Amino acid sequence: MTLINLIRPQTDAARSPANRALNIIQRAFQQDPPVRWLYPDDADYRAYFPAFAAALGAPAFQEGTLGLNAGAAALWIQPGSEPDESALCEIIDRSLPAHRKADAFAVIQEMGAHHPDEPHWYLPVIGTQPDMQGHGHGSALLRPVLEICDRTGVPAYLEATTERNRALYARRGFVATAEIRAADCPPLTAMVRRPG
Template sequence: MSDQFVIRPAREDEIPAVGYLIAYAFNDLLADAYLVPPLADRVNVMADFFTLLTEHAQSYGRIDVIDRPGGDGLAATAVWFDYTREAPDPENYEERLAALAGKYLDRFQALDELFAKHHPHDEHWHLAFLAVHPEEQHHGLGSLLMRRTHAELDAAGTPAYLEATNADNVRLYRRHGYVDMDPFEMPLPDGTPFFRMWRKPA
């Protein structure tokens, strides 16, 4: 791993850029295609959605970023929520979700219901989003971001949880100590699955 990639906390004014990076990196995922089927709408709607959640992580978790070489935007991000303490919903969440989702609101509500139903109750940190710019992939940036937070969670004896989106991601997370939960799959209404995974502290 090149020393050109340095992890730092996201600034408040970078939250929209983090949301856009996640939307851009996730644009081809089946889950995003379910939420916003038309490609013409997808990135903008999803960027607003990811920005809303990332904004909340500033108060109830952490947002790590890595800059692209040369300072041309963000290369990667990891957005975590701390569920070892009370973490309320974002302020005015339902109203803000309705405003950004528009005619796709019922799909986002189905996603929220699915995640709420299957979220573990034990104390943990939740890796909500791990995103790498498509032009910066295959440099190990996702692993670099995970190792940084996992080291802190291991020292504190805190487990981690995530919902993987496809088989490639499941393999990546297994390499970092995550194991399949029961139930493992949780499908959206159209059958698109997420995969629940849990990591015990080392």
């Protein structure tokens, strides 16, 4: 199944873990500053952001590193895997006007430049449904992979998009390493968690 087909509702497939995760992520990121910079129009956001998130977190679906519970979804990428760059390029080409594509690619390139050099777990997307935030759903999806990181001596990396998210990740041992700025996108914070 391609990533584009993955997000299209299809009878029983619409209830698949991947589709449930993308539905949660779509609701979770409705007010996210960098995401809404990318898709400021509500119709474009609904039409294209799920495919963008699916491409960014593609290995989570393909390699079984998707975290999902009643209120949250996390697209973890294990060491040695990467986002689906060709799918990301395709969705940007298809969903953005020509004058905004270079800015979107600049943000993605800058995000990639801040990853740790050594093997690491990457969390490109985690989201909790707005009505379920603050009840530990997101933290529950961080815990198992961070335990793997501690057990195997491997760092974890993510980009925080809001002050609230930065605070949550800092409580879980992530440390800000850089502010990511490109084009006129709201800044993201690169954060690394060293194994404990």
